[in-house]
Amino acid sequence: MSMKKDNEPAPSWYCELEETPFDKPQWSMERQRELREVLHRQHRRRVGRRHWLWQASVGACLMVFMMTGILWVAITQPSNHSAPSTASDVQPPPGPNVTWEVSPGGEPEVGTRGASWRILRTLKELRGKEVRITATHEDTGFTFEELPSTKIDETTAIDLYSVISSVSSDATTTSSFRPQFPTLGVPQQDGGTMLVSEMIVPLPGTWSYTLYLDGVHQGSKVLEIEGAEWTPSPTFQSGAYTLEGVEGQLGLLNGGFRAGQVQKHMWHFWGTEQEVTGNVDVYAVQAGSSRLEHILEGDPIQPGPLNGADATFPCHMMIPEPGQWTLLVTVNDRLVGAVPVEVEPAEE
Amino acid sequence: MEDLKSLKMAAEDIPLAVEELMEAHGQDVWNYAFLLTKQRESADDITQEVFLTALRKLHLFEGRSSPKTWLLTITRHKAINWLKSSFLRRVRLFSTVQQRELQRSAEQEVLAQMGIRRIWLSVMQLPAKLREVLILHAHYGLSYGDIANVLELSIGTVKSRLYRARSRMELMLKEEGDVNEKG
Structure with missing residues (x-):
């Protein structure tokens, strides 16, 4: 052994451990031969693919070159029967092209805030477009769908121009959406198209909300949420069990968390059939830190009433370190709720 | 072989280098996988995965540790993944916990047969x-x-x-x- 340990007197049995554990080698010659074959096969495939990729890219470059040439000839050739193409015909690159603002409800604290989103375009202009809003926690990078992709129409959005013109100067119409703290975005002005979302803010810190229209980024707004002490989850009764979480939304039948150990738990969900169908992800965030662990990845759930909930999901979860954590649960990347849990130190 | 500079080489030489690593450390890797997972089949599978990973990642190896340490690190990651997934498989298949004593004696028996x-x-x-x-x-x-x-x-x-x-x-x-x- 060339790299021997740092100075330390070794007990007698230690030397025995230097020898191989088995009387004879256990990794069979057959498996070794097999591996050799696999190695060479894989290598040939990789090299072959690289070669093919290279050929394909050279081919693609040639094609582009030829096409450009043809196009250039077509543009520069004088033509009698069609208007000459000019640069002004080219569409501008996709980018932010609407102005929007968000008015979160309540105090800027952790919890379910509710928010109204106002895009300064008429519903007529926006009808049929897909709107999507994402929320990102800057410290941990945790991201979820604040508003999953939704088609804008009369059932999903409110046309503020028509509301305001129909009640003339009565400004109280929109008072139920009046923000308790300042509106982020453009200066107040009447009109626009309004959407609402639940706006669950599960963690203190800086949140950035990004709006997309038909997949095109329309800019972000930042929201500061005041830090709050980690507090244990409220409990509630459902069926025969006491659950932790948010009543009528998300419940955890807590099997007890011990650091580094996989334990069995059961999640309970409430919601429409659509809301409780999809993939569940669970993230754990350590209180007072930016540590984010993805502890359950995309397991499918289906509606199925049990213990008073609309859907349940038994699973195994592991949190690596003891202390105070908050579990964030998403279904199809939509945040369902947050459940603070206490993790006991590992058993020795 | 311990000097990794000899491993910085042309693409066509990589399989040969991995084969050399395999000859030098294959048994070590297999033993380590076995000592962690306690299963012969998993040790076979993990060893194969380790050297296939080595084939893909050899060009990223910077020689900051010895090749053996590098291979053992890969082995450990694979073994942990295996243990995690096998734990879940076991727990899902048998909702009740197996009797520990029974498990242990069977394990000892297998080890004895392997000439440990x-x-x-x-x-x-x-x-x-x-x-x-x-x-x-x-x-x-x-x-x-x-x-x-x-x-x-x-x-x-x-x-x-x-x-x-x-x-x-x-x-x-x-x-x-x-x-x-x-x-």
Whole structure:
């Protein structure tokens, strides 16, 4: 052994451990031969693919070159029967092209805030477009769908121009959406198209909300949420069990968390059939830190009433370190709720 | 072979280099996978995966550790993944926990059939955390620094785990000795 340990007197049995554990080698010659074959096969495939990729890219470059040439000839050739193409015909690159603002409800604290989103375009202009809003926690990078992709129409959005013109100067119409703290975005002005979302803010810190229209980024707004002490989850009764979480939304039948150990738990969900169908992800965030662990990845759930909930999901979860954590649960990347849990130190 | 500069080479030489690594450290990798997972089949599969990973990643290897330490690190990651998924498979298949004693004796039986040396039977009874640190130190002869790298722990933790592993071993060996004397 060339790299021997740092100075330390070794007990007698230690030397025995230097020898191989088995009387004879256990990794069979057959498996070794097999591996050799696999190695060479894989290598040939990789090299072959690289070669093919290279050929394909050279081919693609040639094609582009030829096409450009043809196009250039077509543009520069004088033509009698069609208007000459000019640069002004080219569409501008996709980018932010609407102005929007968000008015979160309540105090800027952790919890379910509710928010109204106002895009300064008429519903007529926006009808049929897909709107999507994402929320990102800057410290941990945790991201979820604040508003999953939704088609804008009369059932999903409110046309503020028509509301305001129909009640003339009565400004109280929109008072139920009046923000308790300042509106982020453009200066107040009447009109626009309004959407609402639940706006669950599960963690203190800086949140950035990004709006997309038909997949095109329309800019972000930042929201500061005041830090709050980690507090244990409220409990509630459902069926025969006491659950932790948010009543009528998300419940955890807590099997007890011990650091580094996989334990069995059961999640309970409430919601429409659509809301409780999809993939569940669970993230754990350590209180007072930016540590984010993805502890359950995309397991499918289906509606199925049990213990008073609309859907349940038994699973195994592991949190690596003891202390105070908050579990964030998403279904199809939509945040369902947050459940603070206490993790006991590992058993020795 | 221990000098990794010899591994910086043209693409066509990579399989040969991996084969060389395989010859030099294949048994070590297999043993480590086995000592962690306690299963022959998983050790076979993990060993294969380790060298296929080596084939893909050899060009990224920077020679900051020895090739052996590098391979053992890959082995450990694969073994942990295997253990995690097999744990879930087991738990899902049998909702009730298997009887521990029964499991242990079957395990000992298999180990004995494989011709495992006596001292290693005791090592295999250590909890995984203590076992791996003892194996890396006593069997693979890694330094504290290298062990800390492989296990992604601080040197202090490595030392304290090693100390605990040794004490447990001493205790087990003493108990065994007592039993043998009586017998």
